[in-house]
Amino acid sequence: MTLRLALFGLIAGVFVSVIYVITEPMIIESKEEARTKRLYSLAEPLLNDGRIGNPVNEVLTSNAPVSLINPLPVTPINDGELQIGAVIPFRALDGYSGTIKLLLALDRERRIVGVRAIDHKETPGLGDKIDTRKTDWILQFNGLRYVDLSPTEWAVAKDGGQFDSFTGATITPRAVVNALAKTLAYVETHPEIVGGEK
Amino acid sequence: MRLATVWLDGLWDRNPGLIQLLGLCPLLAVSNTVDNAIGLGFATLFVLVISNASISLIRHLVDEAIRLPAFVLVIATLTTSAELLIQAFDYPLYQSLGIFLPLIVTNCLILGRAEALARREPLLVSTMDGLAQGLGFFLVLVSLGAIREWASDTIILAALPPGAFIALGMLIALHQAIQKILKRFRSKPQPNTQYRRVRTTGDIP
Secondary structure (H helix, E strand, O other): OOOHHHHHHHHHHHHHHHHHHHHHHHHHHHHHHHHHHHHHHHHHHHHHHHHOOOOOOOOOOOOOOOOOOOEEEEEEEOOOEEEEEEEOOOEEEEEEEEEEEEEEEEEOOOOEEEEEEOOOOOOOOOHHHOOOOOHHHHHOEEEEEHOOOHHHOOOEEHHOEEEEEEEEEEEEHHHHHHHHHHHHHHHHHHHHHHHHOO | HHHHHHHHHHHHOOOOOOOOOOOHHHHHOOOOOOOHHHHHHHHHHHHHHHHHHHHHHOOOOOOHHHHHHHHHHHHHHHHHHHHHHHHHHHHHHHHHHHHHOHHHOOOHHHHHHHHHHOOOOOHHHHHHHHHHHHHHHHHHHHHHHHHHHHOOOOOHHHHHHHHHHHHHHHHHHHHHHHHHHHHHOOOOOOOOOOOOOOOOOOOOO
């Protein structure tokens, strides 16, 4: 009987292996597709002229904020030889339910092209309004530069800043706005990340 | 006749979501939107039908000692395959189902059907039972998803975990109420003594 069980195990192993071998290239393709689709919707205005380049790991200086992982995987947007912008991941560690992972697209003048929350566990109906599937809240950053507002204005209205929070949920938008402000401030001092000059 | 009872049991009389209360964890967790409910409902249906069929096929080859490990092996293999297939064909769905897709392995509905029925019944009955029970589960999951998605526009609670319990409770109550009315019109079906199960709602036979 033990032998029989081992035989079942073997058959099951072969079965899963076959499915794995068949689906593996398709899974890689769908993952890549999901990634480029996300990048496209985010950096759309840049993509009239630009093309998505291969991601490069940028080593950050020690004064980098916690909202950026180090080294930072930067996806450049290139127009021929010229880098006209970049998509960088950042995160808000102080969301209501853990870390909120976001993507930020900037042009080479460090103007915000788009911000998206890509992974979060915020409360459905409250904090998840940062998600474009629920509301357009996160689109209000489009077109802004860090220098357009004073550092105190880069905060939610409740903290004396420029940005609305949602009824019943302040922690989530606060976390997003603060993480975004810290990220932008860092890129302001390191414009080479987005292809700009100091 | 046997097949008719199998279908009636799965869809209504012994509905896995409303009477047997099996697979509650995914039922409550993934029913926040209709899309998720449909995705997980189909994945569970797929695993349940094929697991019932394969367990029925190997039923003469396993004895008491290796029965459970063999069944779990079958279910785990099928769940892994379902996960790979969904990842390949519908990646966004894979992402929104998250941990609940691999957790189909632990859905007690599937092992429950294997133990209660598929290990003694021929291929056709077992497959039909998988279809009926899986469809019964699917329908409850999707109804719950529809109710919660619709209600969450006005009542935020509906989208939150407590809302899932309350909505399911109401569905169970509705089922019991309809059952009570139906009983007046049809003669009480003989309790199936072929297998026994601990039941948490409904009449104690």
